[in-house]
Amino acid sequence: MSTTGPVLPGTDAPLAAGELIVLLDRRRRRYLVTLEPGGEWHSHAGVVSHDALIGATEGTVVRTTRNMEVLALRPTREDFVLKMKRGAQVVYPKDQAMIVAAADIRPGATVIEAGAGSGALTLALLAAVGPTGRVVSFERREDHAVVAERNVTRFLGEHPPTWELVIGDVTTALGERTAHRVVLDLLEPWTAVAPSASALSPGGIVLAYTPTVPQVMRFDQALWHDGRFTDVRTSETLVRPWDVDGLAVRPAHRMVAHTAFLTTARRVPRREEGGPPPPRRKLDTGPGIVWADAAAGGAVTGEEGEPIAPDEPSGG
Numbered sequence: 001m002s003t004t005g006p007v008l009p010g011t012d013a014p015l016a017a018g019e020l021i022v023l024l025d026r027r028r029r030r031y032l033v034t035l036e037p038g039g040e041w042h043s044h045a046g047v048v049s050h051d052a053l054i055g056a057t058e059g060t061v062v063r064t065t066r067n068m069e070v071l072a073l074r075p076t077r078e079d080f081v082l083k084m085k086r087g088a089q090v091v092y093p094k095d096q097a098m099i100v101a102a103a104d105i106r107p108g109a110t111v112i113e114a115g116a117g118s119g120a121l122t123l124a125l126l127a128a129v130g131p132t133g134r135v136v137s138f139e140r141r142e143d144h145a146v147v148a149e150r151n152v153t154r155f156l157g158e159h160p161p162t163w164e165l166v167i168g169d170v171t172t173a174l175g176e177r178t179a180h181r182v183v184l185d186l187l188e189p190w191t192a193v194a195p196s197a198s199a200l201s202p203g204g205i206v207l208a209y210t211p212t213v214p215q216v217m218r219f220d221q222a223l224w225h226d227g228r229f230t231d232v233r234t235s236e237t238l239v240r241p242w243d244v245d246g247l248a249v250r251p252a253h254r255m256v257a258h259t260a261f262l263t264t265a266r267r268v269p270r271r272e273e274g275g276p277p278p279p280r281r282k283l284d285t286g287p288g289i290v291w292a293d294a295a296a297g298g299a300v301t302g303e304e305g306e307p308i309a310p311d312e313p314s315g316g
C-alpha cells in the first residue's frame with residue numbers, strides 16, 4: 001500500500017493489488033484478504049482468484065470454483081479488529097467508541113496508552129486524535145508489541161507518523177512525558193495512577209478498562225488515595241443487536257454481554273494546591289481490604305494476553 005494509507009471504504013476506486021479487503025460469504029462470515037496478483041483465496045466452498053477482484057468495484061460479487069457467491073468490500077475498522085491476528089485480547093469496538101467518548105479523545109490530543117496489546121484500541125485512538133494528534137503506546141511484552149505493530153501497519157498501510165510504540169512498563173518508563181489523556185488497558189491499572197497523574201496536567205483525563213469488579217474497586221481506591229483525581233465515574237456498555245427480517249423483528253439470540261468496565265477521572269491539583277476537597281465517601285475500602293498481590297501469584301484476573309476465544313473481547 002502507499003504511504004497515504006488505505007482507501008476509505010465507500011470511495012469510488014477499483015480494488016487494487018496490495019489492498020486489504022474483506023470477503024463475506026452467504027452466511028455473512030468474514031475473511032480478511034490482501035489482494036495479490038496471481039493470488040488465490042481458498043475456502044471450504046472453493047477458490048477465488050485474486051485477479052478476479054483486482055480492478056473490480058467495491059461491492060462486487062464473485063463465485064468460487066464451487067459456485068459459492070462471495071462479496072468483496074473494503075474492511076471497516078470493526079471488520080479488521082475482529083478478524084486480525086491477536087497476541088492479547090482486544091478492546092471490543094463498542095468499548096472503543098465509548099472510550100473515545102468518555103475520555104474525550106479528539107483531534108490534536110496527545111494520548112498515552114498502555115498496554116498496546118494487539119493494537120486494536122490503538123487504531124481507534126489514532127483515528128480519534130487525527131493527523132495533528134499523537135498516540136504513545138507502551139507495551140511491556142515484546143511479542144505483543146510485535147503483534148500491535150503488525151496489526152496497525154497492516155490496517156493503515158504504514159506505521160503512522162502520529163504513533164510511537166514503546167516497549168516498556170508504563171509504570172516506570174513514562175519519564176518526563178506529558179499527555180492530555182492516559183488510557184489504561186492492563187491487569188493492574190492502579191499501579192499506573194501516580195505515573196498518570198505526573199503525565200497529565202490538571203483537567204486531563206485518565207481512563208481504565210477493567211473486566212472485573214475488584215479491579216474497578218482497586219483502581220477507584222488508588223485514584224482517591226492519590227489525591228490528584230476527582231469526578232471518578234464507572235460505566236459499562238451493553239450493545240444488543242437485533243435481527244430485522246420481514247415481520248420477524250426481535251433482539252438477536254446472542255450478544256456480547258459483559259466485556260469490561262470503564263472508569264474515568266479528571267486530574268486536579270491536590271487540595272493543598274487549590275484543588276477540590278476529597279470526596280465524602282459512604283464506604284472506604286481503605287486498609288480494610290487486603291488485595292491479592294499479583295506478583296505473589298494472587299492476581300485479581302487471569303493471565304494477561306491469553307485469548308479467551310476467537311472474537312471474544314476482553315480487557316485488562
Ligand SMILES: C[S@@+](CC[C@H](N)C(=O)[O-])C[C@H]1O[C@@H](n2cnc3c(N)ncnc32)[C@H](O)[C@@H]1O
Nearest residue numbers: 088090091115117118119120121140169170186
Ligand atoms: C488486554 S491487553 C491490551 C489490549 C489492547 N488494548 C488492544 O485493544 O489490543 C493488555 C496488555 O497490557 C500489557 N501490560 C500489562 N501491564 C503493563 C505495564 N505495566 N506496562 C505496559 N504494558 C503492560 C500486557 O502485556 C498486554 O499486552
